[in-house]
Amino acid sequence: MTSEGHPEHSARLLAPNFITETIERDLKTGRYSQIVTRFPPEPNGYLHLGHVFACSLDFGAALDSGGRYHLRLDDTNPEGESMEYAQGIQDDLHWLGWDWGEHLYYASDYFEQYYQYAEKLIQLGAAYIDSVPGDEMRRLRGTATVAGTPSEYRDRSVAENLDLLRRMRAGEFAEGAHVLRAKIDLGNPNMKLRDPVLYRILHAEHYRSGAKWCIYPMYDFQHPLQDALEGVTHSMCSLEFTDNRAIYDWLMETLGFFPRPHQYEFGRRSLEYTIVSNRKLRRLVQEGVVTGWDDPRMPTLRAQRRLGVTPEAVLTFAAGMGVNKTNRTVDIAVYENAVRGDLNFRAPRVMAVLEPLRLVIENLDETREVQLSYWPHDVVDASADGLVALPGGERVTPELATRAVPLGRELYIEREDFAVTPPRGFKRLTPGGRVRLRGAGIIEAGRFEMDEAGQVQTVYATLQPDSAKASGVIHWVDAASAVPAEFRLYDRLFSVANPEGQENIEEIGDADEVERDAVEQTVEETQNPVNADFLRFLNPGSLRVTHGFVERSVAQGPADTRYQFERQGYFWQDPVDSRPDALIFGRIITLRDAWAGRAGEKATTEKATPERATTEKATPEKPAARATKEKPAVTAPAAQTLTPQQSADVARLTALGVARGEVSLIVTDPRLSAYLAELTGPYAAVVAGWAVNDLGGSVREGHNTLPLSDLTELAELLAGGSISTRIAREALAEASGGGQETPVQIIGRLGLRVVSGSAELERLIGAVMDANPGKVAEYRAGKKGLSGFFTGQVMKASGGQADPQKVAQLLEKLLG
RNA sequence: UGGGGCAUUGUGUAAUGGCAGCACAGCAGUCUUUGGAACUGUUAGUCCAGGUUCGAAUCCUGGUGCCCCAGCCA
Incomplete structure (x- = not known):
């Protein structure tokens, strides 16, 4: 996926949405000749699944429109940023397959240019040095309902401002002594516009520019500038920056950039059972809850990569997500489904026993070998070229995609595949019962041995003729040839769907120390999250380690093959910890398990593992909106007192036949009533209806350009019977779009006539x-x-x- | 309580005034040498109340609910 040109993807990456529509319009109208987008992570942490959506949108929009995309490391705050993160971000993005070519930019490469624009802003009288302390500045900014008041430094001269800025840069001042602020509007209802800070003093070492700078630009100043400097056309960001767009536009206009970039905001997508807050992820690492940023249970891309998820699966997941202006939380099953769907066609099937139970086949004296296919028939059938992969990746005909598996007298089967007292519906091995050993024939279990704790030690069985009936199929490995291995069975890190949302109440005091049993913590506490802290929702069973065996062929194959261990899930060797003489397999994801849903009937109990079907979803309680269904009718605000003028208008409009609901709307809206002040004649009711319903918004907001006479003229035409209401309203809509024609002229030009014959x-x-x-x-x-x-x-x-x-x-x- | 944003089945989305569709999850079934995959069927939705229109998820009005903004973070 290169930034420029990209042959094999003729299909769109993105489903059409409000941003791609804007892009297409901008291309069509010639606003821009080429689209340029950017993905701007701050290098203060690693990329996670939450970033993938934004990144796919940024990059995909450019690719789909034949444009170009940039990677930008937004490193304007030296605290917490590092080259390790900057490099990690690039690695992860490359892993996903993105390639920005030479269009890699660091905000820190532009420090000098930002500074020059800061001086320019001062010279334009649009910025000043403020020297009040931080808390004073906060106080002066006012509140949502109270306008801010100017600081005593707001009217410093250009010369003084310039001098101070230069001395700030020169390092003459301590941190906090001065800031550069935009001079916009301290009374603006949008708090962001109350003279935002543009530059601050920070005597910190930057990971790239070192100690060269001791003043650093703020996001609101740097981001629009860099978009403009890079030639970005569409700058996408998440919803919480909507208010910041006003600063963005102010800066672009004040500095006169043309053509200039524009900002568009989209809703974030988060994932159930995961957290994406950088601060919290870091805490998981620091407190040793996980082994590092690449712990396979983490939502970071490097963790998912180590887990064994493929970039294709991640991209498929991201592509399936729609773009709109609502923050949304995606069902974890959607991600899991993308991972499984990808692996189903990628992972050869082999056998491994995770928790072994010894099984002796009493009527088998010597070891034989069975040839087993790596692929089930349905995957073979679905293959486009008729070939299937060997573990090494080579594609061969299905007959060649097999391996020899020894079958000896002594085997291991899965401990949970044998039950002395089976639950209802159990399709595995029981004393006296018969089951098929995958690929090896049918056995019947006879006696079994238990230890003093009541644990079954060995099961004795006999091979049956092929004509025998079996209740199910179980997997196995040959004890003599199988290779011991450790298995790491991962599960969700959190036991509730929304661990961050649970934390909606401030941490209160030290009730943190209350010790809780991990199991009982799930249900009632999530509904009553006093003293909430996301760590309390950790799933104690997020990692389970077992020791068992893999069949011989697996140890002989490549170490980086993703396998399906039949009936267990998709696994691959942990790329960090596994060694040839000490194999460690991590479970990428379980198989879908219809049986698991019937937890109540299940014999084996893995208490630690939250079953999908029963895990507390614990999304914040849906507000009691439904409960207020029978609220008192709200339809009687007319009781408010009207001015004499309004009362007169009501009488006048009512006399003209205007509908009552429209009348009350008209008289209470100054612009609407002014617009309809001259309303008269036999078509008044129709005209008023159009003014309210069709032109409503633009009249009330003051940008309607259509004179009332145009509406009356149209109503006359309608009354004449040559056009329909629909035609009239379409003409109205087009005329109000800003053209020069009246609705009647439009109808004439297009030759619109009602067809009623x-x-x-x-x-x-x-x-x-x-x-x-x-x-x-x-x-x-x-x-x-x-x-x-x-x-x-x-x-x-x-x-x-x-x-x-x-x-x-x-x-x-x-x-x- | 100022400003801004948003609201379609359990979840994520489509329908640009004209059949409320799709995917995932759920449920039932078929098939199966993986309780996998595949296949079939099925449950379930336009936040509420008015209005405009032959016709409204979509346009207008009012209400309700959720999210964001008062960092010298991004």
């Missing part, structure tokens, strides 16, 4: 019916809701000119 309408209806025989049948079978569909089709066929009421009448007749 029965013959012509019947012809149209006939054509629609012929084109949709299935729908006609459905309608006649009773699906009357389809009448709207037919009306719509006829309207479309007539170019919107058919008389809908006539159409409806005729339709009813013709459809029977």
Whole structure:
């Protein structure tokens, strides 16, 4: 996926959304000749699954529109940033397959240019040095309801401001002594516009620029500037920056950038059972809850990579997500499904026993070898080229994709595949029961030995003729040839769906120290999260380690193969800890397990593992909106007192026949009532309706350009019967779009006329019916809701000119 | 209580005034030498109340709920 050109992806990366639509429009109107986007992570942590969505949007939008994308390391705050993170981010992005070519930028490479723009802003009188302490500045900024007050330094001269800024840069001042602020509007209801800070003093070592700078630009100053400097056209960011857009636009206009970038905001996508807060992830690492940023249970990309998830799976997951302006939390199953779906066609099937139980086949004296296929028939059938992969990746015909597995007298089977007293529906081995050993034949269990604790030690079985019936299939390994291995069985790090959301109440005092049993903590506490702290929702069973065996072939194959251990899940060797003489396999993901859902009937109990079906979802309680269904009617605000003028208007409009709801709306809105002050004549009611319902927003917001006379003229035309309401309103909509024509002129130019002749309408209806025989049948079978569909089709066929009421009448007749 | 943003089945999304569709999850079943995969069927939704319109998830009004903003973080 290179930034420029990118042959094999003719398909779109992104489903159409409000941002891609804007991009297409901007391209079409020539606002930009090429789209340039950027993904701007701050190198103060590693990328995680939450970033993938933003990154796919940024990069995908550019790629889909034939544009170019940049990677930008947004490193303007030296605290917490490092080259390790900057490099890690690039590695992870490359792993995903992104390639920005030479378009790698560091904000810190632009420090000198930012500074020059700061001086320019001062010279324009648009910025000043403020020298009040931080808490004083906060006080002066006011509150949501109280305007801010200017600091005593707000009106310093250009010369003084310039001098101070230069001395700030020279390092003459201590941290906090001065800041550079934009001079915008201290009374603005948007708090972001109350003279935002542009530069601050920080005597800190920057990981790239060292000690060269002791003043650092703030996001609101740096980000728009760098977008402009890089030639970015569409700058996407998440919703919480919506208010910041006002600063963005102010800066671009004040400094006169043209063409200039524009900011668009989208809703974030978070994932159930995971946290994405950098601070919290760091805490998990620091407190040793996990082994590091790449602990396979972490949501970071490097962790998912180590886990064994493929970049394709991650990208598929991201691509499946829609873009809109709502923050949303995605069901973890969507991610898991992407991972499984990818692995199903990628991972050869082999056998491994995670928790071994010794099984002796009493009627088998010598070891034999069975040839087992790496792939089930359905994967073979689904192969496009008829070939399937060997563990090393080589693609061969299905007959060659096999391995020899020894079958000796002594085997290991999964401990949970043998039950002395089986639960209902158990399809595995029981004393006296029969089961198929995958690929090796049917056995019947006989006696078994237990230790003094009641644990089964050995099961004795006999091989049966192939004609025998078996209740199920279990996997196994040959004891003599199997290779011992450690298995790491990962599960969700958190036991509740929304560990961060649970934390919605300030940590209170030291009740933290209350010790709780991990199991009981899940249910009632999540509903009552006093003293909430996300660490309290850790899943104690997020890592389970077992020791068992893998079949011989696995140890002989490549170390980086992802396998499906049949009936257990997808695994691969831990790339960090596994060694040839001490194999360690991590479970990438379980198989879907319909049986697991029936937890109550299950014999083996893994208390530590939260079952998907039963795990507390614990999303914050849906507010009691539904409970207030029978609230008192809110439809009587008319009781408010009206001014004499308003009362007169009410009388006048009512006399003209204007609907009551519209009247009260008109008189209470100054602009609307001014617009309709001259309203008169026989068509007043229609005109008022249009003014309120069709032009409503623009009139009330003061940017309507259509004179009232245009509406009256249109109403006259409508009354004449040559056009339909629909045509009138379409013309209205187009005329209010800002053109020079009146609605009537538009109708004349387009030659719009209502079509109401029965013959012509019947012809149209006939054509629609012929084109949709299935729908006609459905309608006649009773699906009357389809009448709207037919009306719509006829309207479309007539170019919107058919008389809908006539159409409806005729339709009813013709459809029977 | 100032400003801004948002609201479609359990979850994520589509429908740009004309059949409320899709995926995941759920449920039922078929098939199966993986309780996997695949396949079939199915449950379930336009936040509420008005209005405009032949017709509203979509346009208008009012309400409700959730999120963001008062860092010298990004």
